[in-house]
Amino acid sequence: MPHLALYTFGVLKSPLADPGPLTRELYDTGEAVYRKIGQAPGYLAHAEPAGTDRGELFDADWGAWGEFAVPTWYDKGRTAETTALAATLSLWTDLQPAFDAVYTGLHRAALNRRHDWFERTAHPTHVIWWISDDVTPTWQDGASRLEHLHAHGSAPHAFTFQHPFAPDGTPTRTNR
Template identity: 80%
Template sequence: MPHLALYTFGVLKSPLADPGRLTREFYESGEAVYREIGRRPGYIAHAEPAVHSRGTLFDADWREWGEFAVPAWYGKGRTAETTALAATLSLWADLRTAFDAVYTGLHRAALNRRYDWVEKAPHPNYVFWWVSDGVIPTWQDGVSRLEHLHDHGSAPHAFTFRHAFAPDGTPTRTTGIGPKSEDRVR
């Protein structure tokens, strides 16, 4: 059975190494969100470095998730002192469970504060795509899918909640969002 891959990307207003209050709040919120999401139905896994260290995303060992990569539009630093981005890569059982995790609980509260931490951008900040059972998506997969979504809009190759596709490539919908369709994810 296919799984749903999710890549998120945002450019932070300040570097991850910034000792300021907002950066501390971002980290604290993120740690709590990951703990809560890890217990959600439908959650399978997310990319984690072999050793956690603030701001060393580019040099980290991400094991089977591959070498860390970012979209072409990221123009800030790449060192532990200058990296200013938030990125996640995760696997989900389906759209409904991903939707429920994103729009409830601590993650919803963090989304409500995202512009305290993340710059507003003219490009998408997340993308979904289906992967075969047993396949672990890589950071580069996420970047290429996000850039494809930006350049071409939603398609079975790269899509959003609002314009989603089932594993067979047919348009689908998560109840409560997106254009009307006969197919609904429940």
């Protein structure tokens, strides 16, 4: 049975190393959201680096999730001091559980605050695609599919919660 891969990406208003209250608040909120989502029905796993400090994304060891990659439009720093992005890569059993985890509870509350932390851009902030149950999605997969989504819109190869597709490539819906 296929699984659902979900890649999220946003450009922050300030670097992850910024000691300011908004960055600390983003970290605190993010940690609480990750704990809650990790308990959500349908959640399987998410990419985590092995033993790195905050902001060390590009040089971290991500194991089977591959080398850290971002869309080509990201033009800010790539060091622990200058990185200004937030990205996630997760794996789900199905579309509806992922949708429910993203658009309810703590994550919904964080989404309501996203403009406090993230720059507004014309680029999509998430992409979803189906994978075989024996495959681990990579950061490169996520970045390239987000770029494909931006250039071509939702399609079975790369889609959004707003315009989803079933594993067989047919358009589908979520229960909102």
